[in-house]
Amino acid sequence: MSEPATTNHPIMDPRFAPTFPNAALVELRNPQLRKNVAHATDVIQSKRNRLVAEKTDWLRLRSSASAIRAHVLEHLGTYLEQFEARCTAAGGTVHWAADAAEARSIILEILREEQAKQVIKIKTMTSAEIQLNPALEAAGVEVFETDLAEIILQLGDDEPSHIVVPALHLNRSQVREVFARRMGRSDLTDDPQALTEAARTYLRPKFLNVPVAISGANFLIAETGGVAVVESEGNGRMCLTLPRTMITLAGIEKVLPRFQDLEVMLQVLARSATGERMNPYTSLWTGVTPGDGPQNFHVVLLDNGRSSILGRNTERQTLKCIRCGACMNTCPVYRQTGGHAYGSVYPGPIGAILTPQLMHMKHAQSLPYASSLCGACYEVCPVKINIPEVLIELRAQVVDQERKETARVYDPMYLGMRIANGIFASARRFRAAQRLGRMALAPFTGKDGWIHSLPALGARWTMTRDLRGLPKQSFREWWDAREREAK
Amino acid sequence: MSAHLSSRQSILDRIRVAVRSNDQQLTSDYAQIERQYVRIGKMEDQARIALLIERLREYDAEVVETSIEGLPAIIEAQLSSSGGRTFAAPDGLPAEWLSGEFVWKLDSQTSDVDLEGADGVMTAAFCGIADSGTIVLHHSATEGRRALTLLPDWHLCVLRSSQVVETLPEYFDRCPLAPTLATFVSGPSATADIEMTRIKGVHGPRFLHVILVRDHDAVTGL
Numbered sequence: 001m002s003e004p005a006t007t008n009h010p011i012m013d014p015r016f017a018p019t020f021p022n023a024a025l026v027e028l029r030n031p032q033l034r035k036n037v038a039h040a041t042d043v044i045q046s047k048r049n050r051l052v053a054e055k056t057d058w059l060r061l062r063s064s065a066s067a068i069r070a071h072v073l074e075h076l077g078t079y080l081e082q083f084e085a086r087c088t089a090a091g092g093t094v095h096w097a098a099d100a101a102e103a104r105s106i107i108l109e110i111l112r113e114e115q116a117k118q119v120i121k122i123k124t125m126t127s128a129e130i131q132l133n134p135a136l137e138a139a140g141v142e143v144f145e146t147d148l149a150e151i152i153l154q155l156g157d158d159e160p161s162h163i164v165v166p167a168l169h170l171n172r173s174q175v176r177e178v179f180a181r182r183m184g185r186s187d188l189t190d191d192p193q194a195l196t197e198a199a200r201t202y203l204r205p206k207f208l209n210v211p212v213a214i215s216g217a218n219f220l221i222a223e224t225g226g227v228a229v230v231e232s233e234g235n236g237r238m239c240l241t242l243p244r245t246m247i248t249l250a251g252i253e254k255v256l257p258r259f260q261d262l263e264v265m266l267q268v269l270a271r272s273a274t275g276e277r278m279n280p281y282t283s284l285w286t287g288v289t290p291g292d293g294p295q296n297f298h299v300v301l302l303d304n305g306r307s308s309i310l311g312r313n314t315e316r317q318t319l320k321c322i323r324c325g326a327c328m329n330t331c332p333v334y335r336q337t338g339g340h341a342y343g344s345v346y347p348g349p350i351g352a353i354l355t356p357q358l359m360h361m362k363h364a365q366s367l368p369y370a371s372s373l374c375g376a377c378y379e380v381c382p383v384k385i386n387i388p389e390v391l392i393e394l395r396a397q398v399v400d401q402e403r404k405e406t407a408r409v410y411d412p413m414y415l416g417m418r419i420a421n422g423i424f425a426s427a428r429r430f431r432a433a434q435r436l437g438r439m440a441l442a443p444f445t446g447k448d449g450w451i452h453s454l455p456a457l458g459a460r461w462t463m464t465r466d467l468r469g470l471p472k473q474s475f476r477e478w479w480d481a482r483e484r485e486a487k
Numbered sequence: 488m489s490a491h492l493s494s495r496q497s498i499l500d501r502i503r504v505a506v507r508s509n510d511q512q513l514t515s516d517y518a519q520i521e522r523q524y525v526r527i528g529k530m531e532d533q534a535r536i537a538l539l540i541e542r543l544r545e546y547d548a549e550v551v552e553t554s555i556e557g558l559p560a561i562i563e564a565q566l567s568s569s570g571g572r573t574f575a576a577p578d579g580l581p582a583e584w585l586s587g588e589f590v591w592k593l594d595s596q597t598s599d600v601d602l603e604g605a606d607g608v609m610t611a612a613f614c615g616i617a618d619s620g621t622i623v624l625h626h627s628a629t630e631g632r633r634a635l636t637l638l639p640d641w642h643l644c645v646l647r648s649s650q651v652v653e654t655l656p657e658y659f660d661r662c663p664l665a666p667t668l669a670t671f672v673s674g675p676s677a678t679a680d681i682e683m684t685r686i687k688g689v690h691g692p693r694f695l696h697v698i699l700v701r702d703h704d705a706v707t708g709l
Contacts, residue, residue, distance in 0.1 A: 036682075043683040060523040067520045075513050077502040090667070096495035148689060149680040165680060172681050192681040196689055203690065208600060224665045234637065234676035234691025241633045242599055252498065257517055259665035263656040264524065266671070270619075274679065277542070278619035281691060282671035283633075289668055292632040303498045311505030 010340040012159045013131065014359050017343025019366040024341040033169050037161075037338040040168035041329045047275025048326060048380070055271065065268045066384035068261050069320035072253070073310060079222040079255045080301065086225025090287025092297040100130035103302050107132065107214070107247055108139050110298055114245050116141065116212040120203075122229065122236045123147035124216025125163050125323065126249050126302060128345040129358070132214070144206050146235035148199050155182035161339030161347060164273045164325035169338045203235070213239035213294070217250035218322070219265060220299070223258040226286040227299065230269060230279050240283050246294035252301050253310075253319040265322065268382035272324035305358040314393045318353050320383040327377035327387060333370055342367060349377035353390040361397055368394035412457060431476070438470045445469035526660075528618070528653025532703050535617045535653050540699065542620025546674020547687055548695040558700055559583050562609070562645070565696055569641050571606025577635060579628025580611065584645070594631040602634055607641030608692075613666075614658050615651040615699075619673055622646065622697070623658060626668040633670060642692040644672075648703045 011017045027033060052058050072079055084094040097103035111119065119141055121127065133143050133154075145154045149167035153160060156178035160166030167175070176190035179198050188194055215236065219228040227248055229236050240246060256265065262284075270279045288297050309315050328334040328348025339347030344355040344364060352367040368391045377387040408414050423433045444451050451467040453459070461467060473481075530538065540550045553561040563586045566574060573590040575597060585591050592605055602608075611629035612622050622644055624630045636642055652658055676691030687693060 040683050043679075057524040060521075060525075064520065064522050064524055071516055071520055074506055074516065075508040075510070076506060077499050078508055078510055078513060080499070080502070096498050098494040098497060102494060146690075147680070148678045152680070165683070167680055168683075170681075172684075175681055192684045192686050195681055196678060196686040200689055207690070208603070221665070224667075226665065226667070232676070233678045233689035235689065237633065237637050237670065238690050241637060252502070259662070260659045263659045264522075267524075267655055276673070278616075278621050278671065278673035280546075280673050280675065280677050282669075284666065284669040284671075286665075286667040289626075292626060292668065293634075301498070303494075303501070307498060307501035307505055310502060316506075 009157050010159050011343060012128070012340070012345055014344045014355050014364040017364070020341055020343070020370040021366065023343055024337045024370075027337045027341045032171070032174075033338055034336065036169050036171050038335060040162075040165060041335050044165070044275050044325075045329045048272060048329070049275075051271045051275055051277060055267075061264055061268055062382055062384060064264045065322075065382050066320065068256065068264060069322070069383045070317070072255055072257060073316055073319055075257075076252065076255070076310065079257060080252060082222040083220050083225055083255055084301075086223070087220075087227075087287055087299055088225070090225050092225065092287040092299055095298060095300045097300055097302045097304070099304050100302075103130045103249060103300050103304070104132060104135045106300050107249070108135065108141075110245070110247055111136070111139070111141055111212060114212055114296075116210075116245070118142045118144065118206075118210045119212045119214055120144045120146050120206055120210045120239050120243065121150070122213065122215040122231070122239045123150050123166065124214070124249060125160070125345050126216045126251055127214060128160060130249070130302065130304065132249070144203070144210065146203055146206070146239060147231075148196060148233060148235075151199055151202070152178055155179065159340060160345055162325060162328060163323050163346060163348075163350075169340070203238075207235075207238040207242050211243050212245045212247065213243040214247045214249065215239060217248050217254050217299075218269070219262065220250055220255040221259050221262075221284075222255050224286055226259065226284050228262065228282060228284045230266070230273075230282050232274070232280045234281055237281055237283055240285060241293045243294055245296040245298075247298045247300065249300045249302060252303055252306050253321075269322055269324055272326040272380065272382045305360060308360065309357045315353070315357060315390055317385045318350075318357060318390060320385055321350055321354070322383055323350075324382055326380040326382065327385075330376045330380050332372060332374060332376070337370075342370065349387045349391075350385070353387055353394060356394060356398075361394070361401065365398045365401070368398060431474075434470070434474055438472070441470055524656075525654060526656040528657065530617070530653050532648070535651055536648055536699065538653070539615050539617035539620060539651050542617065543674070543695075543697055546620055546677075546695070548620075548674055548697055550697045550699060552699045552701060554701050558645070558698070559586070561698055562586065562643070563588060565643050565698065566607070566609070569607050569643075569694075569696075571641060573604065573606050575602055575605040575608040575631075575635055575639055577610055577627075577629055577631030580609070584609065594635050597635075599634050599638065602638040605639045607643060607694075608635055608639040609643040609645070610636055612644050612646050612650065613669075614661060615646045615697075616655055616658050617651055617653045618655060621655075621671050621673045624670045624672065625666045626670070633668065636670070636672075637691055640688075640692055641694045641696070643696045643698065645698045645700060647700045651699075 095106045152167040161169040172190040217227050218230045270276045334348040342351050346354045352370050356364040373388045423429045449469050454462045575592045577594045613625040614623040675695045678689045679685050
C-alpha cells in the first residue's frame with residue numbers, strides 16, 4: 001500500500017484520513033469542485049424525483065425492497081450457504097475472505113495461477129474498500145479500470161467521490177486535461193462525446209486481450225447461484241463476457257433469496273441511482289456456461305467487518321444498502337463538500353454510518369457527526385435505512401469511547417459536560433448558575449438583548465451567529481414574584 | 488487454502504451468533520414479505536405496444552412495426568439502411584431472416600475477434616418490457632452467446648408483440664425457471680459520467696434497432 005503522506009490524491013483510507021471537519025474545510029474552499037458537485041447532484045436528483053413520482057406504487061416497492069433486504073439479513077448464513085452450493089454446482093468457485101487482506105491474497109493467488117499480468121476491472125467500490133489496485137500493482141499486475149469515471153480517476157491519480165458517479169467532482173475540461181496528458185491525445189476537445197469516444201478507443205484492445213476481469217456484484221441470487229451486475233456503458237458486459245477468467249468480489253450482504261426478487265430491486269435501483277426507468281444493461285450469469293463467456297469463475301465473499309455490524313440491532317439496517325447513492329445526492333452536507341472529505345470510498349450519509357462500522361469504530365469517528373440529521377437520506381432510501389437513527393447511535397458510541405480516554409479529562413467539551421451534569425442535578429445549583437450566568441453575560445449583552453461577540457471559547461459560537469442574552473428573570477422567579485403579589 | 492476454509496467457518500459462525508436464524512421459518516418468513524406493488528399491468532395490447540415503442544424511442548432506439556408476412560422484407564430494409572454488409576447472427580434464426588444480400592457470420596463459427604469485424608448483428612429476444620423499454624435476452628439459440636450482441640456496433644432485434652409485457656414482474660412470471668444467463672437491454676450503451684451529459688454508445692452497440700412483429704392476432708386467434 002502506498003504511504004498516505006506521499007500520495008498526491010485525497011486520502012481515502014479511513015485509517016489515515018484527516019477528520020471530516022478538517023478535510024471538509026479544504027473542499028469548501030474549492031469553488032470549482034462545489035460547482036461540479038452541485039450540478040451533478042442537482043441533475044440526478046431531479047431525474048430521480050421525476051421518475052419516482054411517475055411510479056404510482058413507489059412506496060409499496062420501497063416497502064418490499066426493504067422487507068426483502070431485512071429478511072436476507074435475518075437468514076444471511078443460510079442464504080450464503082445456498083448461494084455457495086448453487087454457484088459451485090454451476091461451475092463457479094466460492095472463496096470466503098474474513099478481511100481485506102485475505103480478500104487481496106485470494107485474488108492475487110488466482111492471478112498467479114492464471115499467470116495473469118494484466119486485469120480489466122468493472123467499477124467496484126468493494127475493491128476500493130479493500131485497496132485492491134495498489135496491492136495488484138505492487139504484485140506486478142497492470143490494472144485497467146473500464147468504467148469511464150474510473151478511467152478518469154485512474155489516469156488522473158484521483159479518488160472516487162461518489163459511489164455511482166465516482167468522478168462527479170470533475171468537469172469536462174478537467175477530464176480533457178487528464179486524457180490529453182495520459183493518453184497522449186493533445187488533439188482532444190472537451191466535448192463529452194469526444195472524451196467518451198477516446199475511452200472507447202483506449203479500452204477496446206484491452207477487452208479483447210486481457211485474460212482476467214474483476215467485478216463487484218449488485219446482487220447474488222441464493223436460489224440459483226447467479227450474480228447480477230447493473231451498469232450503463234457496456235464495459236461490464238465486456239468484462240463479464242470476453243476474458244477467460246472472471247473474479248467477482250462481493251460483500252456477504254449482497255445476497256437475495258430468489259431470482260424473482262430482482263423484480264423489486266431492479267425497479268428501485270435504477271430510479272434511485274441514476275434517475276432512469278432502467279439502466280442500459282443488467283447482466284445475470286450463473287457459474288460457467290460452456291461456450292459463452294469466461295470458463296473460470298471465482299466469487300470472493302467478503303466479510304471485513306460486516307458480520308459484526310449484523311450483530312447490532314440498530315446498526316444492522318446499514319447492511320440493507322444496495323449502493324444507489326440517492327442519500328448522497330440529497331444530503332445537504334455532501335452537496336457542499338463532495339465525497340473526498342469523508343476520507344472513505346463510501347461517502348455521504350451511508351458512508352457516514354458504514355465507514356466507521358467497517359473500521360470497528362476505531363477510525364472515522366468524526367463521520368457520524370458529518371450530518372445535520374435532517375432525515376432527507378432516510379426519505380429517499382429505496383430500502384428504508386433509517387440513517388439518522390444509526391448516526392445517533394454511532395455518535396453515542398463515539399462519546400462513550402471518548403469519555404474513557406484519559407486525554408479527554410480536561411477537554412473543554414467533556415469538562416463542560418461534567419460541570420453541566422453537576423449543575424442540572426440540583427435545583428439550588430441550577431438557580432445559582434442562572435444568576436451567575438446573567439451577571440457574567442451582562443457586559444456582553446447589547447441593548448437589543450443579543451450577544452454579538454464573546455471572548456475566548458465563546459467566540460467559537462459568536463463568530464458565526466448571535467446568541468440571545470439571558471432574560472432578566474427566569475420563569476420560576478417570575479412565578480414566585482407573581483405569587484407574592486397575589487398575597 | 489486451509490486458512491480460507493477456516494475463514495468460511497469463522498464468517499458463518501459470526502453470522503450465526505449475530506442473527507439467530509431459524510431455518511424452519513425461512514420459507515414462511517419469505518412468504519410473509521409484503522408485495523403490494525403492481526405486478527400485472529392493465530393495458531390493452533395496442534397501448535402496451537405503443538408504450539414500449541415510446542420508451543425505446545426515448546432511449547434513441549429505432550423501432551419499426553411489421554406483420555409476420557412482412558418481416559423478411561423489413562429485415563432486409565433495416566440491414567440495408569445500416570450501410571453494412573457483414574452481419575453476425577445466432578445459429579437458430581429462421582433461414583428466411585438471413586437475406587442472401589448480405590454476408591452472415593454464424594455464432595458458432597465466429598470468434599470474438601471476428602465479431603469485431605461484423606458491421607452488425609441480428610437476433611431474436613426473449614421478452615420486451617413496455618414500462619421501462621427493456622429487451623431481455625436469455626441467450627438461447629435464437630439470441631446467441633453474450634458477445635454476439637455486444638461487440639458489433641449495430642444491433643437489430645426482432646421482437647414479437649406476444650413477447651411484450653407491461654411490467655417487470657410480468658417478465659418474471661414468464662420465467663418458470665430462472666435463466667442461467669440473461670441480459671436486460673434498455674436502449675443503447677450510454678454514460679453520463681462527464682457532467683451528467685448523456686452520451687450514447689460507450690462500449691456496447693451504439694445503435695439499437697427493434698422490429699416489432701405483430702403476431703398477437705395469430706396467437707390469440709388460436
